[in-house]
Amino acid sequence: MKGLLSAADLNAHEIESILDVAEEMHTIQQRPVKKLPALRGRTIVNLFFEDSTRTRTSFEIAGKWLSADTINVSAKGSSVSKGESMRDTMMTLDSMGVDAFVIRHSSSGAVAQAASWVKAQCINAGDGQHEHPTQALLDAFAMRQHFRTLGEGGSFAGKRIAIVGDLLHSRVVRSNVLLQRTLGGKVTLVAPPTLLPMGVDTWGCEVSSDFDAVLDEADIVMMLRVQRERMSGGFFPTAREYAASYGLTEERFARLSPTVGICHPGPMNRGVEISSAAADAINSLVLDQVSAGVAVRMSVLYHLLGGADEEGQL
């Protein structure tokens, strides 16, 4: 295996190894001096064809704390307009001797295409509406920590995870579904029918449009961002109506057991898909997810570029 393109690329053993190493990285994160020499001399290019403050920063910090040389390249604006094909862009940078690319692109499949054109390893930092595997890994990390805080083991088997929101346009949901398929979590997808992807019934999850019924059963509630421009697209009438049916409102939050972990990959639309009461609650994992992001990405980089295996196998 080369790079990390999809959450489906990882088997249970590999996921466990990534999460375990991430835990060690997480303890380093708490130290005053955070630098490890593990990736000294390796070059990582963060190639962002689409803006992303949080994912890019998280990857950059992860690389730096592992002593890799990390370079940020913003390639925003389609290369079509520059008269250069994406293939040429990739092969040009690859020729400079890069060890790994961390790639974010607004087009689904673009990272898989890039990986087919270059020698360096490619890590998918989000491709269009397709996948965002490191997000699913950091979600799993934060959830596992939460389960342990409750005095349970770190197993996902039988855990009920509700993912609620704009599933149609979300790369986070696809990666989480694929990762939980391997980890054994029971995912229920909740959205208005207009925001369900085609063929979602074949994903091996429960699908519901009754958030209240799902909420009563959940161990984890993951709220996804709903962009306001979806209203003009006719996916739902108003933010008010959306929040009433699919938002984690104060009323719904009040009914929730404090043992239920609340996740959101950010950025949050407070008052639309999530109320401030829920976002800032004691059982909200939102900031844990962000903090886990650095540790998990350190672990992924370490698995791909460091360690004993020169082939970069996870």
Add this chain to the structure above:
Amino acid sequence: MSSLLITGATLADGTHADLAVVDGLFVDPAEAPQGATRIDADGLLALPGLVDSHTHLREPGREDAETIASGTLAAARGGYTCVHAMANTDPVTDTAEAAEFVADLGRRQGHCEVRPVGAITKGLAGEELAELGLMAKSSAGVRVFSDDGRCVSDPLLMRRALTYVLPFDGVIAQHNQDARLAGPGACAHESELSGRLGLGGWPAVAESIIVARDVQLAELCKSRLHVCHVSTAESVEVIRWAKKRGIRVTAEATPHHLLLDTSLLEHYDTTFKVNPPLRTNEHIEAVREALADGTIDMVGTDHAPHAPQDKDHPFDVALPGMLGLEQALGVVMDVMINTGRMDWATLVQRMSVAPAAYGRVASQGRPIAVGEPANLVLVDPSARGVVDRAQGASIAKNNPYHGRNLPDPVIATVWAGRVTYQRGT
């Protein structure tokens, strides 16, 4: 002018004959001159030269992807003696002068007859009619009008176009794509796969809705409508219904919609990006059945060369389209003849007679008989080979059949008495 003597050929009806050609016409073999070039056609089928209803030659404008010379050479290698060159060039073929430019270049550099297709609307913008009448009256004699690549979305403009072409027996060829249901981001057949890959869905109904609208407009106007690249089962049903009502509608199917399915998109290979997109087996089966029973009248390749710099992009950004001229006959043979769905006489109807009649091309789609124009293709029904895109005559290499084992039947092509392609020479 040169003369030919083709010996021992088998005709589509199964009879055997020697064929002689003098001055571009078939003559009695007894009258073949002594010095005639001989072609041994023992074991080969002689079919009328193929006619493509739908070809993109890219000249003028994108000569880095295809030229009239390279595209018509690909046509000759595929057994074609006539192609309809689509209007979406740069500049667009939307004036008499532009049409004459393409026709003249075809006469001077072509390896087959080049029939320019005129745009329906100025600049393919879908707003005002192009000079349809002047294109028809020009020396190019345009009869087929199409904004192919774009749908004429405005139903009133569509009605006007259908009505306007009546006096000169024109036909309006529609690219069927509802602009709202299949918008700019639509690039994959809407299905479980598009949902999983996160690609913008192009639902089947976005095609059949336009077909259903347009056949009713054609009935209202008593005019000729042509349905380009039928890709869905629902479109087939609508066309079947329209034909039963006596509506003047013809339809074409592409080789790729007869053979290739949406699962090829799994790895985001932009070679397989085409518009309308590759569909699922139920649609493919319906298109095959319709081509067999005549609901779909003809095969149109939608041969669409694209330079690598237009394909080596993310899937939603790469240009849609794939090559087709050189493999079309092989694909149709494998899908229709070798499966027993169709006989050779029907194939001749679908790939030569019907497209020639559609474009009102008098010299094409004619029987192989004394006194007729000498357009023919010699076919070895048993020859097969693995397609190598590097071997194609087209400048662009976006060949979706690369690496596939397909019939490789064309031994020689004769256009107006001239050998335009002969294997091994």
